[in-house]
Amino acid sequence: MKNTLSQVALVVSKIRGEHVQMFFAVLALATLVLGVGAPSDGGGATGR
């Protein structure tokens, strides 16, 4: 348990501000393209 926690702490300590910034930028861009694009992968008619 203690070993696992120390491994988690080690991983977290390696996360830098740029990584967080990169994550949110990519998340925002993914949401943007999903939002503005309108391709259809199917899913059938819903009747309205």
Add this chain to the structure above:
Amino acid sequence: MILLSAVALGLLAGWGWSRWRRRPYGPPELKSVWLVPAAFLPQLLAAYLPPTHQFLPSEAARAALPLSLAVFLVFVWLNRGLPGMPILMIGLVLNLLVIAANGGWMPISPATAGNLPGGSDAQQAALGSRFGQKDVLLLPEDTRLEFLSDRFLLPGWLHYATAFSLGDVFIAVGAFWLLARPRAAQNSKVE
């Protein structure tokens, strides 16, 4: 899925290019990012979440997608200085035009929809029915700005059936270019 692939490929290309040039890779510096979730919310309610997708009044649902795209347009305009964003903006405007001209949803013909998974009954479905998340079944002759509708299909050898519009092509290219062009190679010092 094809649009997310463009994001993933752009990220990979930008990261690879930066590594090759031995420069740090930085994400694009987006302004007013809070507009993105705000813009996505109306279409999340009208198109993606099953409970609200089913029970939202028809008029509200028809207004949701154009409203959402209009807010996205503000965000893209504020970030128009970024590489790739003007290309993405062209795609957004093309999609917004055809959606607004056809009652608030992206038109797709029953013949095109019939080539997609779950579209086998599209030929028999009533014209004007919703199809998938954002589409509406309309005959090409009844579609305004038909050349901007979901009328293209991926080639069969890709084994992935999806219909897309001309606007989607611009959006994919813009998103790819936005991430593939390594910003840090210009603005940051060499590590």
